[in-house]
Amino acid sequence: MQTVSAVTLDAIDRKMLRALQHDGRITNADLAKTVALSESACLRRLRALEAAGVIDHYAAIINERSVGLPICVFVTVTLSSQAESTLTAFETAIATVPEVVECYLMTGGSDYLLRLVVRDVDDLERVHAKALTTLPGVTRVSSSVAMRTVVKRGALPV
8 A cells, every 4th residue: 555645635625525525426416515515626636636646546344144144353463573574575465465454563562453345254263273373473363253243334534
């Protein structure tokens, strides 16, 4: 993921971003009406937000349960070393595990925090045994199964 420095946003930019976070498929005409701009001015601002990296990409949010992945698991991973080569090898390898939907380099007691989605406990055991524990540099893996989602926002407070 690319690192983007903070961009100065005005009230119209923020209103555009809120509208797009609510409905990523909104037409430019409707977005322009929402933020009280002409269609051409709205499109120029939108393209500028995209070029600046404020809008990273567009995507559909899929309901995990509806596609047979109802179990969310948080996994902490501890590596044998924090050497750059060990981190790089792990990060390259973890990117190939499709059940890993998020991966964060952390401070504190473990090196990485992962969020996985799996079908069931057997699927989790498979991922744990065949993927996670075999990754380069891994010395410890600890998993916690989420019982239910309490808050999950796709929108940032802009």
